[in-house]
Structure formats: C-alpha cells, structure tokens
Amino acid sequence: MNVLRHRAGAPGLSAGEKLSRVCRNKIVDYLTCFRDVRIPSTAPRHSPILQELSRGRVTGIGFLNGAVVRKGREHGVSAPVNTCIVRLTYFRESPESPGER
Known part of the structure; x- marks a missing residue:
C-alpha cells in the first residue's frame, strides 16, 4: 500500500516524507547539472595553485x-x-622536487 501511494503522486505522505522527496529531487537535479553543465564548462581552466606551480612560483596553499x-x-x-x-x-x-618546472 505504501508503494502505491509513492507511485501515485504520494497523496498520503507526511510532511517529513514530502520534504525528503523534495530534497532528494533537488540534490539529483543539482548533481545532474553539475555533471552535465558545470564540470564541462570549467574543464579547460586550471586552478590558481596549478597555474603557480606550472610557472615555478610559490603558491598560497x-x-x-x-x-x-x-x-x-x-x-x-x-x-x-x-x-x-x-x-x-x-x-x-x-627546488628538489622531481617534475617539470
């Protein structure tokens, strides 16, 4: 019976169950956006730490x-x-670390 309520739009859910569903949906939406939009759009960029290391400079780590x-x-x-x-x-x-400078 509980499974049927969930599939039918969940009319009998408690406030906590409804909040949980909303949060879960928002999290899934956020992670999907992060994976499909945010990561690809920032992939060509490098972090400031990596940029400093690539230039042989001391970082602000x-x-x-x-x-x-x-x-x-x-x-x-x-x-x-x-x-x-x-x-x-x-x-x-x-200066003693291996790798390109």
Missing part, C-alpha cells in the same frame, strides 16, 4: 589549507585531506 590544518590542530580535529594537499604542494614547490 598555506593561506587557506594551512589555516584549516592549524585550526584543526588547535581544536583537536584532524584535517587529513587538507594536510595532504598542503604537504604535496609544498613538496612540489621545493
């Missing part, structure tokens, strides 16, 4: 990602992804 890592440490919260990004970028910035 420590400003934002480094701040997240430091604040996390202050509050006892790990930020493993940010830590990895900072370390990899600092490694790439170093």
Whole structure:
C-alpha cells in the first residue's frame, strides 16, 4: 500500500516524507547539472595553485589549507585531506622536487 501511494503522486505522505522527496529531487537535479553543465564548462581552466606551480612560483596553499590544518590542530580535529594537499604542494614547490618546472 505504501508503494502505491509513492507511485501515485504520494497523496498520503507526511510532511517529513514530502520534504525528503523534495530534497532528494533537488540534490539529483543539482548533481545532474553539475555533471552535465558545470564540470564541462570549467574543464579547460586550471586552478590558481596549478597555474603557480606550472610557472615555478610559490603558491598560497598555506593561506587557506594551512589555516584549516592549524585550526584543526588547535581544536583537536584532524584535517587529513587538507594536510595532504598542503604537504604535496609544498613538496612540489621545493627546488628538489622531481617534475617539470
């Protein structure tokens, strides 16, 4: 019976179920737009960090990602992804790092 209500436009759904359906539909719409429109339109562009690395310049990676890592440490919260990004970028910035400059 519950399955029939869902298929028939869900006239007997509670407010929470209706909200959940609206949210789910909006999320699916957003992800579809992101995949089909946003990603392809930005694909030819490069991030500022990559642009700086390509030019052999020092990046500003420590400003934002480094701040997240430091604040996390202050509050006892790990930020493993940010830590990895900072370390990899600092490694790439170093004169001894392999790769094209």
